[in-house]
Amino acid sequence: MKNYILPILAFSLITLSCTDLVEELKSDLPEDKARAFLNENVNFDVLLETVYREFDSRYIQHAGSVWLLQEVSADAAIVPSRPSGWDNGGVYRELHTHSWTPENAYIIAVWNGLNRGIFNATNVLSFNPSDAVAAEARFLRAFFMYTILDLFNQVPFREPGDDLLLPSTVLTGGEAVEFIIDEVKAALPLLATTGPAYRATQNAARALLAKLYLNKAVYYQRSNPQFDAQDMQRVIAYADEITEKSLDFYWDSFVPDNNLNSNELIFTIEGRGGVRSHSLWVWWHAIFPTEMILPNGGGWNGFASTPEVYDLFEANDVRRYYEHPITVARGYNAGFLTGQQFDPNGDALPGVVFTKEIPTLVGATLWNGYRPVKYIPDYANPGAADNDVVLLRYADVLLMKAEALLRLGDTQQALQIVNLIRTERNASEFQSLDLDLLLDERARELYWEGHRRQDMIRFGKFLGSWTLKTSSSDQYLLFTIPPADVLANPNLDQTPGF
Numbered sequence: 001m002k003n004y005i006l007p008i009l010a011f012s013l014i015t016l017s018c019t020d021l022v023e024e025l026k027s028d029l030p031e032d033k034a035r036a037f038l039n040e041n042v043n044f045d046v047l048l049e050t051v052y053r054e055f056d057s058r059y060i061q062h063a064g065s066v067w068l069l070q071e072v073s074a075d076a077a078i079v080p081s082r083p084s085g086w087d088n089g090g091v092y093r094e095l096h097t098h099s100w101t102p103e104n105a106y107i108i109a110v111w112n113g114l115n116r117g118i119f120n121a122t123n124v125l126s127f128n129p130s131d132a133v134a135a136e137a138r139f140l141r142a143f144f145m146y147t148i149l150d151l152f153n154q155v156p157f158r159e160p161g162d163d164l165l166l167p168s169t170v171l172t173g174g175e176a177v178e179f180i181i182d183e184v185k186a187a188l189p190l191l192a193t194t195g196p197a198y199r200a201t202q203n204a205a206r207a208l209l210a211k212l213y214l215n216k217a218v219y220y221q222r223s224n225p226q227f228d229a230q231d232m233q234r235v236i237a238y239a240d241e242i243t244e245k246s247l248d249f250y251w252d253s254f255v256p257d258n259n260l261n262s263n264e265l266i267f268t269i270e271g272r273g274g275v276r277s278h279s280l281w282v283w284w285h286a287i288f289p290t291e292m293i294l295p296n297g298g299g300w301n302g303f304a305s306t307p308e309v310y311d312l313f314e315a316n317d318v319r320r321y322y323e324h325p326i327t328v329a330r331g332y333n334a335g336f337l338t339g340q341q342f343d344p345n346g347d348a349l350p351g352v353v354f355t356k357e358i359p360t361l362v363g364a365t366l367w368n369g370y371r372p373v374k375y376i377p378d379y380a381n382p383g384a385a386d387n388d389v390v391l392l393r394y395a396d397v398l399l400m401k402a403e404a405l406l407r408l409g410d411t412q413q414a415l416q417i418v419n420l421i422r423t424e425r426n427a428s429e430f431q432s433l434d435l436d437l438l439l440d441e442r443a444r445e446l447y448w449e450g451h452r453r454q455d456m457i458r459f460g461k462f463l464g465s466w467t468l469k470t471s472s473s474d475q476y477l478l479f480t481i482p483p484a485d486v487l488a489n490p491n492l493d494q495t496p497g498f
Contacts (some may be wrong), residue, residue, distance in 0.1 A: 008128070012395075017079065017286045029387025037486060041408065042127040044124065044127075044129055044130075044133045046348060047120075047123065047124045047137075048124060048125070048133065048136060048137065048140075049307065050120050051117060051120045051121045051124065051140045051141075052114065052138065052140070052198070052199075052269075052270070053115070053241040053387075054117035054120055055269045055312070055391075055402075056269060056278040056279055057113070057278070057279045058110065058113035058114060058117065059269060059389065059391065059450065060265050060269070060278070060279050060280060060283055060389050060450070061279045061283070062282050062283060062285070062286035062300075062302065062303065063088070063091075063106055063109070063369070064105070064106045064108075064109030064110055064113070065109075065110065065279070065342075066110060066114075066147055066151070066450060067104075067283075067448075067450040068095065068106060068110075069095065069106075069107065069110055069151055069453065069479060070450045070451060070452055070453040070454060071448060071450060071452050071453070072092060072095045072096055073095045073096065073453050073476075074452035074453040074455075074456050074462065075306050075308050075309065075452065075456070075466040075467070075469075076305070076306060076309050076443070076447055076448060076452040077303055077304070077305065077306070077448065078090075078096055078303070078304055078305070078306050078358055078361075078369060078467065078468070079092035079093075079096070079106075079254065079302050079303050079304075080092075080304075080358055080361045080362065080364035080368065080369070080468075081361070081362050081363060081364065081416050082301065082302065082363075082364050082365065082366055082368075083365070083366055084289075084299060084300060084301045084302065085300075085302070086189050086302040087362075088305040089105070091104055091105060091106050093182070093361050093362070096361065096468065096469055097361070097470075097472075098463075098469065098472035098476040100399065100476075100479065100480065101480065101498070102480040102481065102482065102483050102494065102495075103483070103498055104480070107480060107482075108482045109477050110151065110479075111148070111151075111152065111163075111479075111481065111482055111485070112160060112482070113330075114144050114147055114148045115144075115148070115156055116150075117140070117141075117144035117475065118141055118144045118145060118148075118155075118156070118157070118307070119135045119158075119315070121138070121140045121141035121144065122136035122137075122141060122158060122159075122160055123160075124136075125137050125138070125141075125160040125344065126160040126161060131190050132190055132191075132192070134187075134190070135186075135187040135188075135190035135191045136187075136191065136199070136200045138183050138184075138186065138187040139141070139183075139184060139187045139188075139200040139204065139205055139208075140189060141183070142183040142184045142187070142208070143208060143267075143391075144294075144496060145157070145176070145179075145183075146178050146180050146208065146211075146212060147177045149171075149177060149180065149219060150215070150219075150454055151478070152479055152480075152481060152495070153172055153173055153176075153219070153222075153478050153495075154170050154171075154172050154176075154481060154492060154493070155170065155171045155172070155180075156169070156170050156177045156485075156489065156491075156492070157169050157171055157179075158171070166490050167488070167489040167490055168489060168491065169491065170489070170491040170492055173219055173220060174216075174219060174220040176219065176380075177212060177215075177216050177219040179426060180212060181209065181212050181213070181216075184205050184208055184209050184212070185209065187200075187205060188202055188205040188206070188209075189202075191204075191205055193243075194244070196257065196270075197259055197265035197266055197267055197268040197388065198267075198268045198269065198270035198388055200264075200267070201267075202243075203242050203243060203244075203245060203266050203267075204267040204392060204444055205268055206238045206239075206241050206242050207238070207239075207242060207266045207267065207392040207396075207397050208267070208297065208392065208398065209234070209238045210234075210235045210238040210239050210397060210400050210401070211392070212402065213231045213232075213234040213235045213238070214231075214235050214400050214458070215233075215458060216228070216231050216456065217231065218457055218458050222457060222474070222477045222478070223477065225372050227407050229408060230298065232404035232407050232408050233328050233404070233408070234269070234406075235400055235401060235403075235404035236401050236404050236405065239397050239398070239400060239401035239404075240401070242266070242394070242397060242467055245263060245264065245266060245397075246264070246394065247264065247394060247395060247398070247420070247421065247424050248261075248262045248263045248264045248394075249262075249424075250319055250322075250424070250425055251266060251318070251322055251324055251334055251376065252264075253390060253393055254334075254374055254375045254376055254387065254390070255324075255326070255375075255376045255387065255404060256271075256326075256376065256377075256378035256380070256381070256385060256386040256387050257273070257386050258387055258388050258390075259377040259388045261443060262393075263394070264393040264394040264395055265390060265394075265479045266392040266393055266394060266397070267391045267392040268388035268389055268390050268391055268392075269388060269389035269391065270388055271384070271385050271386050271387045271388050271389065272379075272384070273378060273380065273381035273385065273386030274380070274381040274384050274386075275384060276384055277383055277384040277385075278384075278385070278389060279389075280375060280385050280387055280389060281382060281383055281384075281385055283375070284377055285298070285300040286300050286302050286303045287300075287301075287303050287304075287371050287372070287373075288300075288301065288355075288371065289301035289366060289367075289371075290341075290349060290352060290362065292330065292331060292341075292344070292349060293330060293331070293332055293341070294377075295367055301366055303371075304358060304368065304370060304371055305323050305336060305369060305370045305371065305372050305447075305448075306358070306369075306466060306467045307356050307357060307358070307370075307467055308466050308467060309447055310336055310338075310356060310370050310441055310447070312440050312443055312444050313336075313427075313444060314427050314428060316426050316427065317425055317426060317427045317444065318335075318425050318426045319335060319425050319427075319444055319445065319447075320335045320336055321333055321334075321335040322335050324335045324376055326376050326377065326379070327373060327376060327377075329344060329492055330344055330377075330379075331343045331344040331345070331346070332373070334373045334376060335371075335372070336370045336371065336372055336373070337354055337370060337371040337373060338354055338356065338370050339353055339354060340353050341353070341354065342350070351367070352367065353367055354367050354369065354370050354371060355367060355368055355369070355370075356369075358467060358468065360468070361468050370496075372447065372448050374447070374448045374449070375387050375389075390449055391450070395421055395445050395446075396445070396446060396449075398417050398420070399417070399421070399438070399441065399442050399445060399446075400417070400420060401417060402414040402415075402418050402433075403435075403436060403438055405417070406433065406434075406435060406438060407435075411432075411433055411434075414433055414438070415430060415432070415433040416431055418430060418437075418438065418441055421441070421445060425444075427444075435459060439455060439456070439461065442455050443455075457477060462476075463476065463477070474497075475495065475497025475498065476495060478495045478496075480494065480495045480498050481493070481494055481495060
């Protein structure tokens with residue numbers, strides 16, 4: 001009988017409480033006994049927490065995040081080099097201008113981080129968990145897989161117990177989306193019916209299924225998706241099955257302690273004020289230019305909005321401008337920071353005058369570009385904010401339902417949903433609706449939430465032109481695979497065109 005060598009990962013995730021247990025682990029055990037020992041002693045809370053922590057820096061960051069790939073490669077966010085830096089070897093310019101290469105360090109970081117999330121979720125399933133724990137792990141794994149599919153179209157995958165010395169299976173395109181859909185469907189009835197948005201629930205599974213069916217045609221054929229009526233019906237059905245969620249005041253979804261303040265949140269990354277740090281504080285540093293505005297210092301001052309996104313808003317739209325009590329106390333507004341900025345006393349900050357236009361990607365001024373304040377800073381906990389980072393929320397689900405209805409030809413019902421949202425946001429009602437208007441409304445409602453590239457691809461707009469970006473070829477509908485992984489796994493291919 002061969003000996004079973006305990007993996008380092010499994011060793012680190014088991015609750016060790018005494019010297020005898022350590023000594024037992026140091027010995028070589030037969031494989032069946034080692035497996036039984038692991039299954040009896042594994043701490044599933046720790047295992048699941050490891051998976052949830054993979055969302056932290058991988059989905060929102062100023063570098064190497066899903067947010068970066070989804071927003072900076074689209075027409076929403078822009079990162080010119082400035083006197084404060086932000087050249088970073090040209091990685092941001094490559095994303096914005098659609099000129100990235102397989103060596104782009106931030107793309108490689110996203111690929112590696114998402115695959116680590118899949119691995120850690122699969123690891124949970126390796127230890128004979130309860131049905132509830134298994135469902136949670138399968139949902140989290142499916143979310144990582146969906147993100148890799150969306151960005152790269154190739155999803156490395158292993159079943160629990162697969163030989164790690166052999167190349168992983170790789171699911172692609174339509175095959176991958178069908179697998180992910182089946183995984184989420186299988187997990188859904190075993191997930192918790194209620195719970196905080198930072199844990200997987202049945203509502204989170206329904207929202208993800210709606211997202212998967214809405215984008216399913218893209219994953220089969222990105223350059224010319226053909227939307228199936230049955231898929232659109234499923235989007236509507238899953239949207240309608242979401243329970244106990246409703247539209248709420250817009251900014252309540254982004255304040256500190258938003259998990260308790262907003263009824264829109266469906267799936268989030270937990271922020272625990274003063275206890276658990278996630279990457280939101282880095283994001284604040286990337287946007288804000290002065291100590292007056294930024295919690296706990298400032299001066300990074302890199303990211304800005306494109307003029308295209310800002311110009312979509314009406315003047316009274318609360319999403320564009322809102323005097324939130326937390327921000328007003330510091331001298332600024334929620335929404336977009338434009339023009340002259342002021343200190344908490346109402347005195348003008350010398351020289352801090354934001355301009356809408358950004359004339360260059362290389363050598364912009366400190367003040368080129370309007371700055372979105374999407375999350376209300378947590379000044380009580382500047383290094384470990386209490387804001388939960390939003391991945392899925394109810395307004396997005398309603399807009400997905402409206403899009404599905406519109407693609408089915410039910411313009412009137414789609415218009416009612418969009419106007420419901422617009423009225424809630426203090427914007428005027430539309431008199432008619434088409435796909436272009438709906439895409440614009442998604443830009444207004446969901447700006448800087450990590451959806452823009454995906455939306456633009458689905459609507460056929462991603463390869464077009466916008467500020468400091470010319471039209472691009474369809475090879476840029478996908479990101480590149482790290483060259484080292486292509487060499488190591490014969491089942492992986494480099495993205496066509498690279």
